[in-house]
Amino acid sequence: MGERRFGEFVEVRRHGYVAELALDRPKAMNAVSSAMARSIGEACAALAADPDARVVVLTSTHERAFCVGADLKERNSFSDAELVRQRPVARAAYTGVLELPMPTVAAVHGFALGGGFELALSCDIIVADPTAVVGLPEVSVGVIPGGGGTQLLPRRVGAARAAELIFSARRVEAAEAKELGLVDIVAGDGEDRDEALALAARIAANSPVGLRAAKRALRLGHGLDLRAGLEVEDAAWRAVAFSGDRAEGVAAFNEKRKPEWPG
Numbered sequence: 001m002g003e004r005r006f007g008e009f010v011e012v013r014r015h016g017y018v019a020e021l022a023l024d025r026p027k028a029m030n031a032v033s034s035a036m037a038r039s040i041g042e043a044c045a046a047l048a049a050d051p052d053a054r055v056v057v058l059t060s061t062h063e064r065a066f067c068v069g070a071d072l073k074e075r076n077s078f079s080d081a082e083l084v085r086q087r088p089v090a091r092a093a094y095t096g097v098l099e100l101p102m103p104t105v106a107a108v109h110g111f112a113l114g115g116g117f118e119l120a121l122s123c124d125i126i127v128a129d130p131t132a133v134v135g136l137p138e139v140s141v142g143v144i145p146g147g148g149g150t151q152l153l154p155r156r157v158g159a160a161r162a163a164e165l166i167f168s169a170r171r172v173e174a175a176e177a178k179e180l181g182l183v184d185i186v187a188g189d190g191e192d193r194d195e196a197l198a199l200a201a202r203i204a205a206n207s208p209v210g211l212r213a214a215k216r217a218l219r220l221g222h223g224l225d226l227r228a229g230l231e232v233e234d235a236a237w238r239a240v241a242f243s244g245d246r247a248e249g250v251a252a253f254n255e256k257r258k259p260e261w262p263g
Contacts, residue, residue: 004046007039011061012047015197017054017204019047021097022061023119030060030067032115033074034086037093040119044096051263054208055200056100058123059107059193066106066132069114072141087146090115094147098122101212103203107196108132108183113171118147120183121156124215127199128183129192132174140169155222157181208263209245213237 004012009025021043023030032040047053060066070090078086097104097119106120108128117134120126128134136145136153144150145166154162157180165172165182177183187195203211217236221229240246244262252259 006043006046007035009033009036010039010043012043016201017052017208018057018197018200019050019053019055020057020059020197021047022059023067024061026062028068028071029065029111030062030116031069031071031073032067032090032093032119033071034089036071037090040093041089041096044093044100047102048100051208054102054204054211056102056104057107057193057196057200058097058104058119059196060109062110064131065110065116066108066112067116067119068111069116069118090147094118094122098148098152101215102208103200103211103215105196105200105203107192108134109190109192114138114145114149115147118145118149118152121152122148124218125185125199126183127185127187127192127196128174128177129187130174130189132177132183132186132192133171134177134182135169135171136166137169137171139167153182205258207240207245207249207259207261209240209243209261210249213240 003014006012011022011024013020013022025031025036047056104123106123106126108120108126109131110133112120112132112134114137117136136149138145150166153165161180172180172182174183174186178186185195213236217233221232224232248259248261
């Protein structure tokens with residue numbers, strides 16, 4: 001899959017084996033409308049089915065914001081029935097990112113609030129620049145984080161810290177966010193996208209079969225007791241042990257050359 005637009009607000013760009021999923025609704029600071037949510041879900045479905053996409057990087061075309069969350073202007077216009085009908089569309093955007101089978105990296109600058117931060121939390125690794133401001137302020141407008149935030153945040157920072165952040169609805173700037181584990185890497189000013197793409201390229205040099213199996217084991221094993229987690233790991237190992245990638249990886253190591261992954 002080459003460069004392709006999904007609706008008006010989402011673009012997928014290719015950088016070799018790295019796919020960049022760019023949020024592109026700059027006039028609304030990437031607020032997630034129903035149309036944009038639908039496009040995110042469609043883009044993720046296409047990427048999940050693309051065997052040449054080894055890593056996905058989630059970025060923003062807006063200079064001052066990653067994503068400010070749900071489109072509250074649109075939400076305010078909904079009747080109760082319309083809000084209920086819209087819920088599966090919104091949810092599919094977040095689960096689309098979360099369930100991508102390959103490693104995912106978010107590149108965050110400026111505001112990443114509410115659903116915007118939940119999109120980042122749905123990725124495996126979050127790279128930010130010093131302008132990043134993250135948070136889940138939903139309780140301040142009478143709702144709760146509904147894009148995975150109540151489940152993903154405590155898995156990152158622990159239950160008590162997640163409770164403090166969600167209950168207070170406070171915004172956290174980049175330096176503190178790194179200290180708390182809300183983001184993983186703080187790049188130079190304006191360099192979040194470049195840093196994320198460079199990291200993705202390093203990841204993409206590894207076995208695509210191994211990467212997907214490792215992600216599956218990490219995700220499925222989280223929260224299980226150790227014995228059950230080791231069974232998940234063993235199943236993932238068995239899935240790759242007799243693959244073409246394993247044979248090529250061992251051969252390349254012994255022959256002191258770069259592997260050519262069959263995938």
